[in-house]
Amino acid sequence: MNVVILAAGQGKRMQSDLPKVLHPLAGRPLLAHVLATARALEPARLVVVYGHGGDEVRAAFAGDRVEWVRQDPQLGTGHALAQALPALGDAAQTLVLYGDVPLTRPATLRRLAEAAGSGLAVLTVTLDDPTGYGRVVREAGRVARIVEEKDASAAERAIREVNTGIMVLPTARLAGWLGALRSDNAQREYYLTDVVALAVRDRVAVSSAQPDAPWETLGVNAKAELAALERVFQRNAAAELMARGATIADPARIDVRGRLECGRDVAIDVNCVFEGEVSLGDRVVVGPNCVLRNVRIAADTRVEAFCHLEDAEVGAACRIGPYARLRPGTRLAEEVHVGNFVEVKASAFGARSKANHLAYVGDSVVGRDVNVGAGTITCNYDGANKHRTVIEDEVFIGSDTQLVAPVTVGRGATIAAGTTVWRDVPPGALALNGKTQVARDDYQRPRKKT
Secondary structure, three states, X not given: OEEEEEEOOOOHHHOOOOOHHHOEEOOEEHHHHHHHHHHHOOOOEEEEEEOOOHHHHHHHOOOXXXXXXXXXXXXXXXXXXXXXXXXXXXXXXXXEEEOOOOOOOHHHHHHHHHHHOXXXXXXXXXXXXXXXXXXXXXXXXEEEEEEOHHHOOHHHHOOOEEEXXXXXXXXXXXXXXXXXXXXXXXXXXXXXXXXXXXXXHOOOOEEEEOOOOHHHHOOOOOHHHHHHHHHHHHHHHHHHHHHOOOEEOOOOOEEEEEEEEEOOOOEEOOOEEEEEEEEEOXXXXXXXXXXXXXXXXXXXXXXXXXXXEEEEEEOOOOEEOOOOEEOOOEEEOOOOEEEEOOEEEOOEEOOOOEEEEOOEEEOEEEOOOOEEOOOOEEEOEOOOOEOOEEEOOOOEEOOOOEEEOOEEEOOOOEEOOOOEEOOOEOOOOEEOOOOOOOOOOOOOOOOOOO
């Protein structure tokens, strides 16, 4: 099968400088969803007809194995397909898809191809409100033609079976049919749908198929439609996760913008966003309002509310948050605690180490059974370069400590509260800065002037 994706439209109703097919759905451009569906069919040729914002569209898919064909000017869907003809092989049927119709299932398209055989088949859907769609006109129960709403009579507008635009056609016939199209219609365009009547005229079998769900055929022409399809996608994603055993507090309040893999008995609270590649092990609990991007979390870990994790690996039975941030390069072993308002970046924590309150650990290696006190920071940046901090096993770091990298704190050392550490600390030693505390009994507190 050849697959041609028509993606040249301007999308004026989107009210955006971004080409319509590049608007994101579930974190990926609309066209990316259609390309993924097309590739699932293993086509002999995959052609994208582009036009408006062409350079930007092609740049967004640089490196993709796609044949690009430019439509300029844009004179309708029939004209668009005609631009792709030189790239198609006559021996195979041609499936026409649209760059702004992202949710069609491969199984539906296979069914459409089977219905077509060596002839023509149209994907249709029956809607309670068919406003805006071309109507499928049947004669003696068979598809006879498709009429666009602007060109339809009152009787034709009453038809509820509509054309989705998706069809399978015999490629060898396309040159003749597309050459016979005329633009004497309300929009002065060459409609691909007019090919149906030409096929009937030429006694080519015309069939139809319908999707399992109407949302498979919904396109995007405005931001409201994009938002509606986003919720359809997320509802489907939530249903699939729950079917595999995940507990989702509210399927209407989850966003999966990539691939989310869940083990057994995973629980996800409301308003969580998962981006890129995310893996949650058995019995992982994710609290409300969390963002996880390219994260692997091992079994029995809890991520409390309002946490942000990115490009991180978290071991088993850890406790993260609430209000914690794991930045790229964070690696936590088992039973690590990273508590409220703690930020970790490009650092590794050994087993059972803890930073429970108000700390920043960056560009560091933290050993096993380390306690990082509240208010502790690693001073890893000198204004030009980043430096490493090494904290060996069983170190106790008191509150309000500054570790000025590069520095190493030896195994079992203790850092007193309020210490600035700028030299290596030997194993087992106590490090502190000299302090003097004075109490004056003659002090008078200032009074507010009236």
